Amino acid sequence: MKDVYILGIESSCDETSASVVKNGTTEIATVILSQIDIHTLYGGVVPEIASRNHVKDITFVIEKCLKDANLSIDQIDGIAVTYGPGLIGSLLVGLEAAKTLSYTLNKPLIGVHHIAGHIYANNIERRLEFPLMALVISGGHTELIYMEDHFSFKKIGGTLDDAVGECFDKVARVMELGYPGGVKVDHLSKEGKVTYHLPIPLNDDSYNFSFSGLKSAVINLIHNEKQKGNTINKEDLCASFQDVVVKSLTTKTLKAMADFNVSNLILAGGVAANSGIREGFDALSKEKGFSFSYPSIKYCTDNATMIAAAGYFLYKNKEFAPLELNAESNEVLK
Ligand code: KG4
Ligand code: ZN
Numbered sequence: 001m002k003d004v005y006i007l008g009i010e011s012s013c014d015e016t017s018a019s020v021v022k023n024g025t026t027e028i029a030t031v032i033l034s035q036i037d038i039h040t041l042y043g044g045v046v047p048e049i050a051s052r053n054h055v056k057d058i059t060f061v062i063e064k065c066l067k068d069a070n071l072s073i074d075q076i077d078g079i080a081v082t083y084g085p086g087l088i089g090s091l092l093v094g095l096e097a098a099k100t101l102s103y104t105l106n107k108p109l110i111g112v113h114h115i116a117g118h119i120y121a122n123n124i125e126r127r128l129e130f131p132l133m134a135l136v137i138s139g140g141h142t143e144l145i146y147m148e149d150h151f152s153f154k155k156i157g158g159t160l161d162d163a164v165g166e167c168f169d170k171v172a173r174v175m176e177l178g179y180p181g182g183v184k185v186d187h188l189s190k191e192g193k194v195t196y197h198l199p200i201p202l203n204d205d206s207y208n209f210s211f212s213g214l215k216s217a218v219i220n221l222i223h224n225e226k227q228k229g230n231t232i233n234k235e236d237l238c239a240s241f242q243d244v245v246v247k248s249l250t251t252k253t254l255k256a257m258a259d260f261n262v263s264n265l266i267l268a269g270g271v272a273a274n275s276g277i278r279e280g281f282d283a284l285s286k287e288k289g290f291s292f293s294y295p296s297i298k299y300c301t302d303n304a305t306m307i308a309a310a311g312y313f314l315y316k317n318k319e320f321a322p323l324e325l326n327a328e329s330n331e332v333l334k
Helices: 035-038 047-069 088-105 115-125 164-176 182-190 211-229 234-259 275-288 305-316
Strands: 005-010 014-020 026-034 077-086 111-115 130-137 142-147 154-158 262-268 289-291
Touching: 005 047, 005 115, 005 305, 014 047, 026 047, 035 047, 035 182, 047 088, 047 154, 077 088, 077 115, 077 305, 088 111, 088 154, 111 115, 111 234, 111 305, 115 130, 115 142, 115 164, 115 262, 130 234, 154 234, 164 182, 164 211, 164 234, 182 275, 211 234, 234 275, 275 289, 275 305
Parallel strands: 005 077, 077 111, 130 262, 262 289
Antiparallel strands: 005 014, 014 026, 130 142, 142 154
């Protein structure tokens, strides 16, 4: 069978990325230009600045990726691009680049949902095994997705308010750890002990999560300790916060897996890079005997390799997008 080369393009937030993937699983070359240094100055992503930088970088990123892959654009079989969800101005840059290539070179355009991309990051180093439960945890999402087969996504639960990554970043901000905060909280937590009491949010029978109350609890705790003239032990507070996050995620996920009779669990999204969450599920998978996997860190945070990997399945099914495909900032995974 002829090899299929998909060019993936991702620009939904503050990473401009292009990647060539062979047959859905073999990464040939990837370029990721991160804007973190720019947005750090503002303590978070500034949408207008993000889209302007995507415009500046997108051509270079695609050209460099093809050069690194040692392929000419004519050898590419399809162009897969994130069309949503994400920042509208950022999404439009990658989408317009993909449409231009598709139209001028007469190559199929493949629209990929960003969360489908995060899930398919799990199909690069290993193969997905169905049925599975995907716990999608990122800066914008906290969702439990049940999958019976490729591209069959059934959302069974999600956050009622903040996403878990957003909560990590806000907690890091009030503790003045800098941006992006998730990884900083993760590192500090390794040096600390669970000493502060924080409530486990939405400790009920549903498959849903809630993180805004936990965020407020951390803010109140810091405020109260300051008023009493006490110094906060940042390492211990990070360890205590992360411990509650792990308890909330593991409890709900295990309940969902038992109810849906699923013994395969995958993590997806930037927060899947968190060491405490990985270790928490790892220990439970050994204790309870279910299979558990997650992508390498470079495939957890935003990248175009996962978009090309997901796009391959749509390509095989000839599920091509029309040139009218629009960027959708709040698109739901279907
Ligand atoms: O998937 P992603 O790159 O972008 C979105 O689609 O949202 O996820 C970014 C999120 C940020 O909130 C970041 O702080 C968080 O992932 N993150 C982490 C870690 N690494 C990245 N959160 C906790 N622990 C980490 N090690
Ligand atoms: Zn993402």
